[in-house]
Amino acid sequence: MVSKQYPRLGETVFHEILENGLHIYVDRRRDFQKSYAFFATNYGGMDMRFRLDGAWKNTPAGVAHFLEHKMFDTQDGNALQDLAANGASPNAFTSSVITGYFFESTDKFFDNLEILLSFVSIPWFTQESVDKEQGIIGQEIRMVEDDPENQVFYALMECLYDHHPIRVPIAGTQESIAKITAGTLYSCHKAFYIPANMVLTVAGDVDPEQVCAVARKILPQESGVPIDRDYGGEEDQRAAAGEKELTMEVSSPIFQLGFKCDPAVRGEEWLRRELTGELACEALLGSSSPLYAKLYGEGLINKNFGYGFEVYPGCALMAAGGESRDPRKVRDAVLAEAQRLAREGVDAALFARIKKGVYGAKVRGLNSFENACIQLAQNHFAGVEYFRFPEIFDAISQADVEDCIRRWVTPERCGLAVVRPGEAG
Amino acid sequence: MLETERMDCSMMKVTRLTLRPGVHLTAVQTKKFKSSVLAAHFLTPLSAQDAARNALVPMVLRRGTAEHPDLETLSAALDELYGGSLEPVVRKKGEAQCVGFVGSFLDDAYTLEGERVLEPAAELLAEVLLRPYTQDGAFCPDYTRQEKDNLIDRIRAQVNDKRQYAQLRVVAEMCGDEPFGVDRLGSEESARAIDAQGLWTQYQRLLGEAQVELYYCGSAELERVQAAFAPLVDGLPAEGTRQTVARPAKKKAPRPPRRVEERLDVTQGKLSMGFRTNTDAWDEQYPALTLANAIYGGTTTSKLFMNVREKLSLCYYASSGLMKYKDVMLVSSGVEFDKVGQAEGEILSQLYKCQTGDFSDDELEWARRSVVSTLLTTLDTQSRLEDYWLGQAAAGLEEGPDQLADRVERVTREQVVTAAQDLTLDTVYFLKGRE
Numbered sequence: 020m021v022s023k024q025y026p027r028l029g030e031t032v033f034h035e036i037l038e039n040g041l042h043i044y045v046d047r048r049r050d051f052q053k054s055y056a057f058f059a060t061n062y063g064g065m066d067m068r069f070r071l072d073g074a075w076k077n078t079p080a081g082v083a084h085f086l087e088h089k090m091f092d093t094q095d096g097n098a099l100q101d102l103a104a105n106g107a108s109p110n111a112f113t114s115s116v117i118t119g120y121f122f123e124s125t126d127k128f129f130d131n132l133e134i135l136l137s138f139v140s141i142p143w144f145t146q147e148s149v150d151k152e153q154g155i156i157g158q159e160i161r162m163v164e165d166d167p168e169n170q171v172f173y174a175l176m177e178c179l180y181d182h183h184p185i186r187v188p189i190a191g192t193q194e195s196i197a198k199i200t201a202g203t204l205y206s207c208h209k210a211f212y213i214p215a216n217m218v219l220t221v222a223g224d225v226d227p228e229q230v231c232a233v234a235r236k237i238l239p240q241e242s243g244v245p246i247d248r249d250y251g252g253e254e255d256q257r258a259a260a261g262e263k264e265l266t267m268e269v270s271s272p273i274f275q276l277g278f279k280c281d282p283a284v285r286g287e288e289w290l291r292r293e294l295t296g297e298l299a300c301e302a303l304l305g306s307s308s309p310l311y312a313k314l315y316g317e318g319l320i321n322k323n324f325g326y327g328f329e330v331y332p333g334c335a336l337m338a339a340g341g342e343s344r345d346p347r348k349v350r351d352a353v354l355a356e357a358q359r360l361a362r363e364g365v366d367a368a369l370f371a372r373i374k375k376g377v378y379g380a381k382v383r384g385l386n387s388f389e390n391a392c393i394q395l396a397q398n399h400f401a402g403v404e405y406f407r408f409p410e411i412f413d414a415i416s417q418a419d420v421e422d423c424i425r426r427w428v429t430p431e432r433c434g435l436a437v438v439r440p441g442e443a444g
Numbered sequence: 445m446l447e448t449e450r451m452d453c454s455m456m457k458v459t460r461l462t463l464r465p466g467v468h469l470t471a472v473q474t475k476k477f478k479s480s481v482l483a484a485h486f487l488t489p490l491s492a493q494d495a496a497r498n499a500l501v502p503m504v505l506r507r508g509t510a511e512h513p514d515l516e517t518l519s520a521a522l523d524e525l526y527g528g529s530l531e532p533v534v535r536k537k538g539e540a541q542c543v544g545f546v547g548s549f550l551d552d553a554y555t556l557e558g559e560r561v562l563e564p565a566a567e568l569l570a571e572v573l574l575r576p577y578t579q580d581g582a583f584c585p586d587y588t589r590q591e592k593d594n595l596i597d598r599i600r601a602q603v604n605d606k607r608q609y610a611q612l613r614v615v616a617e618m619c620g621d622e623p624f625g626v627d628r629l630g631s632e633e634s635a636r637a638i639d640a641q642g643l644w645t646q647y648q649r650l651l652g653e654a655q656v657e658l659y660y661c662g663s664a665e666l667e668r669v670q671a672a673f674a675p676l677v678d679g680l681p682a683e684g685t686r687q688t689v690a691r692p693a694k695k696k697a698p699r700p701p702r703r704v705e706e707r708l709d710v711t712q713g714k715l716s717m718g719f720r721t722n723t724d725a726w727d728e729q730y731p732a733l734t735l736a737n738a739i740y741g742g743t744t745t746s747k748l749f750m751n752v753r754e755k756l757s758l759c760y761y762a763s764s765g766l767m768k769y770k771d772v773m774l775v776s777s778g779v780e781f782d783k784v785g786q787a788e789g790e791i792l793s794q795l796y797k798c799q800t801g802d803f804s805d806d807e808l809e810w811a812r813r814s815v816v817s818t819l820l821t822t823l824d825t826q827s828r829l830e831d832y833w834l835g836q837a838a839a840g841l842e843e844g845p846d847q848l849a850d851r852v853e854r855v856t857r858e859q860v861v862t863a864a865q866d867l868t869l870d871t872v873y874f875l876k877g878r879e
């Protein structure tokens with residue numbers, strides 16, 4: 020096991036690659052009472068077309084999420100209850116990119132870790148239990164479809180992208196999940212839940228060697244073959260559609276404004292892109308930026324206004340949204356401000372301030388074991404050590420941030436999705 | 445003046461200092477966290493007359509200072525301090541109303557150029573508390589009006605969450621003639637009556653007469669912490685005496701219990717039951733009460749959860765909770781309108797089981813693990829730790845979460861039964877739908 024110190028973050032991380040190819044990271048946190056473990060597969064809602072045993076395979080939307088629901092079933096019952104009986108709080112989530120299973124506990128950490136690794140690596144489905152789950156997930160999908168925040172997000176994805184699977188809802192649709200069988204779940208588990216495609220991250224005052232010993236004992240010997248995926252070829256730089264509108268029962272219009280950015284390559288460039296994008300958001304839209312004060316003062320946005328920069332395999336985007344009586348005015352003001360910044364540059368004092376603000380928030384974010392473990396895992400899949408962010412952050416200049424705004428915050432790359440009040444339709 | 449100093453089980457040093465009569469500092473020194481937390485609170489006895497005014501003070505203070513007169517310039521100052529936060533907070537700890545600020549800042553160990561954040565952060569906190577943005581020698585009328593509207597919105601919004609609302613209501617009914625019956629935000633009528641001048645007078649009273657609790661959690665040496673808080677302490681009026689908040693009185697439940705029903709536009713009934721416990725945090729037997737509550741309804745392995753909710757499906761939810769600094773336990777549940785009598789009967793019959801020792805050793809140990817784990821993880825989360833120590837400061841108690849956990853470990857089955865036997869039903873509140 021290799022231990023690596025990150026003095027700027029005050030952290031020590033132990034890293035091991037097991038014989039079966041699984042990467043394990045243990046962020047040792049002395050003097051903490053709780054411990055946290057996160058076991059993830061590089062498999063999410065986006066991964067619908069992939070090559071298994073030499074042949075390309077198409078799967079329905081929603082399989083990764085469906086698998087997440089079913090993985091807690093074990094031959095003897097349900098792993099959630101086993102973990103809860105040990106005083107652990109377990110849960111799981113599926114994103115577009117990964118599926119992660121985790122627990123937090125103050126007691127019996129290694130017993131709980133055995134349960135976690137075991138239920139995630141040993142599938143146990145019957146057609147009967149899959150049929151039953153279809154009803155439960157169907158309910159969840161209906162609930163999500165009634166949620167305007169969610170609808171406006173996917174409408175934005177459709178504005179920006181022509182075919183990239185980021186457009187597809189993670190849980191799938193009623194129709195797509197109806198096509199999922201126990202056989203689909205077994206073959207997707209076999210393809211993606213393999214040590215070569217997974218990572219285990221742990222935070223807490225635990226012995227890293229013992230974490231490896233438990234993983235060696237529980238997990239399969241074979242590494243498995245890394246899976247090729249197909250996201251349908253490179254997207255055009257332009258947004259696929261400028262605007263999309265829906266009507267739902269909301270009290271005032273809600274919107275998501277997005278800009279299609281170039282995708283990032285794996286490695287440090289990935290994390291650098293993410294950090295640069297976040298700084299660009301702050302400079303353009305942040306609570307101490309001139310545009311924010313203007314929009315807020317004119318009543319075009321309120322306290323619910325939010326923004327972010329996301330990097331995914333094969334795509335990246337900047338998005339901002341909230342409630343507004345006139346979303347088009349917000350879009351036009353953002354584009355005008357971006358043009359001004361492209362021309363005149365970002366105010367140097369503002370840049371210095373937001374750089375400190377974003378850096379501080381990143382470091383403070385490591386107080387959360389959950390955040391630290393998820394970041395370590397996601398960035399591992401992206402080919403970069405997350406805890407190297409201070410060095411990468413240092414090297415980002417004002418010109419980099421201005422360049423990001425100049426290249427990507429333009430009318431051709433812009434999409435606007437709006438949910439207007441009215442009868443749902 | 446050094447009062448106490450102790451190292452807890454996760455190697456954090458806790459020091460409690462009296463800086464001046466009625467002005468205290470609790471400092472938790474640790475290198476565990478990336479943030480340091482700074483807080484300052486005014487503590488006063490809860491009263492119907494002052495609650496809304498006190499609650500409004502930090503909200504108006506947060507709008508601007510003499511040096512940073514609006515939200516934008518305050519945001520910029522916080523960005524400058526590595527994206528720190530400074531939140532106005534209103535809490536109720538026993539019969540103390542605590543109003544003030546909790547700030548969270550990047551710990552000095554992690555700044556880009558090794559610069560210090562603690563001192564400027566404490567200075568900003570002092571500025572917000574002591575040098576508000578004023579017009580004509582009082583709070584700015586615009587800020588006062590806007591924040592007063594926000595306060596009224598928050599008080600009104602309490603009815604939106606029916607589960608929470610039913611709990612507020614049972615407390616108000618049960619403790620109607622005790623300070624504990626007053627809500628932390630005060631009433632809508634008293635909020636409406638506030639004007640900028642009256643608020644200013646109340647603010648002056650807090651500055652001069654309220655107990656002041658300062659808090660720090662982070663890596664800095666104690667001397668530095670004291671020095672950083674000095675401008676704040678020196679800026680407080682020196683003359684006059686600061687009142688302390690008394691331990692709440694205990695009461696006996698009325699016989700028969702009070703019953704209150706209300707109608708609102710709900711589809712699911714809310715049944716809240718208030719019990720007198722005869723025990724609060726000051727008592728020797730308090731740890732036994734925490735276990736009695738956990739076995740009864742405090743966890744997902746408890747009797748209320750396993751029987752009333754899961755086995756009998758009488759309720760959508762059913763749980764119990766203790767008021768640490770007051771002799772009150774609340775049971776909260778959601779039931780169909782026509783099942784309320786049955787649910788109430790079952791809730792009481794589960795209590796009877798606790799009182800007659802009818803619980804397994806497993807149930808006792810699951811409860812103990814849950815209570816101990818909650819206490820110990822308090823040491824891992826800065827916001828929860830700040831809240832814990834504010835409660836202890838308001839109560840004048842010095843026991844840390846790990847010390848209380850130790851006492852919980854030693855509680856016997858007999859002590860749990862004795863604590864459960866002290867629980868008596870005081871008030872039943874039922875929220876039902878409109879006819």
